[in-house]
Amino acid sequence: MNEVYQDAASQLAVAVQEARAGLAEGGIPIGAALFGPDGELLGRGRNRRVQDDDPSLHAETVAFRAAGRMRGYGRTTMVTTLSPCWYCSGLVKQFGIGSLVIGEAATFHGGHDWLAEQGVAVTVLDDAACVAMMGAFVTARPELWFEDIGE
């Protein structure tokens, strides 16, 4: 892929596109993308629990796998529409992903403080469109949302 997105807002827009595509498919509207050191798009994806009937396919995992096998994630950035759950926070920690950009952490507060304490560069954008999208979904489909986070 040769697409380059250099600032956090345009990187988040990729994740939001994924989330909206997931919503249109009847899925959970969470999107993510992994970017390289110069903003090159390495992988993108969306939550696919509903679409693939697969509980392991959180958006961050889908973006990570889409990037393929790599060595050294220290200079990569994971961008996600929503604060990552512990599963996806563990992904960031284990693979040493250096930076994390989050659309919003109001609807759900996952493991991003824990990652920041361990040296990950965490940015929470407090994006109103992300809050509105996820908030509306949780209200409309609480059973799907709580299934997705194991509650």
Add this chain to the structure above:
Amino acid sequence: MNEVYQDAASQLAVAVQEARAGLAEGGIPIGAALFGPDGELLGRGRNRRVQDDDPSLHAETVAFRAAGRMRGYGRTTMVTTLSPCWYCSGLVKQFGIGSLVIGEAATFHGGHDWLAEQGVAVTVLDDAACVAMMGAFVTARPELWFEDIGE
């Protein structure tokens, strides 16, 4: 699936079968299985980084996805040949998997102490066959092993 494995040793044997199958395929020999409250096998799998060229397919994730969509993991047990990395430890935490049985934690020490602190019932079996299998692999294929844990 109707297979039932009631004790930790027989549950570990399922994970070891998976790990050995992975080794025979040229993959990383880590296996896992998820069991229900009465020892019923819900899902099993092995690391598939090499086989599927997919960095997200750690054994625990493969076993978790094989179990399919569920509500409530509190009475399930994740059994794995090796101490779970942070990604897989995050999986256990997020979905509230109640128990974790580990073949060995000598070759690699992941997040199981962290999980125990949070109330997961953790058993480390110190299984000599698991230590020998993984130790031999790390010696033989260090580049694959370190790729798998993001180092």
